[in-house]
Amino acid sequence: EADIYQTPRYLVIGTGKKITLECSQTMGHDKMYWYQQDPGMELHLIHYSYGVNSTEKGDLSSESTVSRIRTEHFPLTLESARPSHTSQYLCASSHERVQGSYEQYFGPGTRLTVT
Amino acid sequence: QKEVEQNSGPLSVPEGAIASLNCTYSDRGSQSFFWYRQYSGKSPELIMFIYSNGDKEDGRFTAQLNKASQYVSLLIRDSQPSDSATYLCAVAFGNEKLTFGTGTRLTIIP
Numbered sequence: 001e002a003d004i005y006q007t008p009r010y011l012v013i014g015t016g017k018k019i020t021l022e023c024s025q026t027m028g029h030d031k032m033y034w035y036q037q038d039p040g041m042e043l044h045l046i047h048y049s050y051g052v053n054s055t056e057k058g059d060l061s062s063e064s065t066v067s068r069i070r071t072e073h074f075p076l077t078l079e080s081a082r083p084s085h086t087s088q089y090l091c092a093s094s095h096e097r098v099q100g101s102y103e104q105y106f107g108p109g110t111r112l113t114v115t
Numbered sequence: 116q117k118e119v120e121q122n123s124g125p126l127s128v129p130e131g132a133i134a135s136l137n138c139t140y141s142d143r144g145s146q147s148f149f150w151y152r153q154y155s156g157k158s159p160e161l162i163m164f165i166y167s168n169g170d171k172e173d174g175r176f177t178a179q180l181n182k183a184s185q186y187v188s189l190l191i192r193d194s195q196p197s198d199s200a201t202y203l204c205a206v207a208f209g210n211e212k213l214t215f216g217t218g219t220r221l222t223i224i225p
Contacts, residue, residue, distance in 0.1 A: 031211050042215060042216070043159070048211075048212065050211065058212075090158050094211060101146060101147040102207060103147075103149065103161060105161060106158040106159050107158060
């Protein structure tokens with residue numbers, strides 16, 4: 001099981017502010033992911049990374065950006081928060097248990113509210 | 116488009132009974148299948164994974180995979196109130212990304 005940490009756990013912020021959601025994992029996993037999930041709704045992949053200096057956009061278009069300068073750290077940034085960004089943001093990392101099969105483990109999430 | 120379909124429920128099961136959750140997927144080339152449990156307001160927790168046809172048992176949980184029919188199921192025996200949650204089926208379509216179903220909400224009735 002992976003140890004994945006997300007901070008802050010809860011954030012209430014005003015429109016137009018820049019925010020960075022932190023995600024760190026201690027298991028040395030190469031692959032990391034960001035998902036967005038509204039209450040009672042499905043998970044949407046918004047960003048992923050296969051390793052240092054590798055980032056890709058996910059299936060759901062997002063105004064956020066990510067960086068991967070260190071293996072253990074995968075922060076997500078919103079340059080100008082808007083009420084439409086209100087959601088839960090989940091970070092995950094994965095490792096290859098058997099060849100070609102990757103198990104994803106999730107952090108506790110950050111619940112973002114933009115007023 | 117690769118799809119994962121689940122009955123959204125809610126599924127209500129009496130305490131002590133067997134809960135059966137089903138999932139179908141669109142791509143025959145899918146390799147890996149996962150079940151996650153998500154309590155309200157919490158993040159998903161991996162509870163089962165299965166790669167080969169047949170059954171895989173872990174405690175009260177059994178995952179069943181039928182690649183020919185493109186479905187994967189999760190059985191929960193001796194259901195407990197603590198099993199009440201949303202169960203997410205996830206499928207890896209040949210790469211490191213997972214496609215999640217919309218989840219089935221399960222309620223265990225004491």
